[in-house]
Structure formats: C-alpha cells, structure tokens
Amino acid sequence: MAHHHENTKAVLNRLSRVTGHMEAIKRMVEEDRDCAQILIQLSAVRSAVNNIGKIILQDHIEHCVVEAVQTDDQKVLEDLKQAIAQFLK
16 A cells, blocks of 8 residues: 655665665775774664664554554554564564
8 A cells, every 4th residue: 555654755865875884884894894893884784774664663653553543454553563573673
C-alpha cells in the first residue's frame, strides 16, 4: 500500500550520507588503514543507520499505526511488532 511519509526526504538524505560513509570505509580497508579507526567509522555508520530506523519507526507509528488503530487493522499492528523485533536484533 503506497502512502506518503513526512520524513522521506530526510531519510533519503541520511541514507545518502551513510552510503558515502560506507564507501569511505571501503577505501580505508583497501588502503590497509588502522583497524581501530575502521571499527570507529563502522560504529558511526551503525549509529546513523539506527537513527534512520528511529525516524522511520516514528513516522510509521504516527501515520500508519494510527490509521490502523482507527480502522482496526490488526495486520499492520502485527507487522509492526515483527519489524520492531527484527530491528532490535
């Protein structure tokens, strides 16, 4: 089901930054850079990805889940539970 999300542009911008950051980390590995520095950069990417997930989750709750509750759509709520469980692994 296609629908508009308020934070699409922000999410796409953050994903572009993460993609660029990953390319920089790849270059670090190719250049045999210090492992500790690579791990620090990977940690920064992981944090950025988690923050993107938080934005998407918030948007989903504020729009999709609110609508699902209003229409008693249990599938959306079950899908949310599964998605959260997977995201938190």
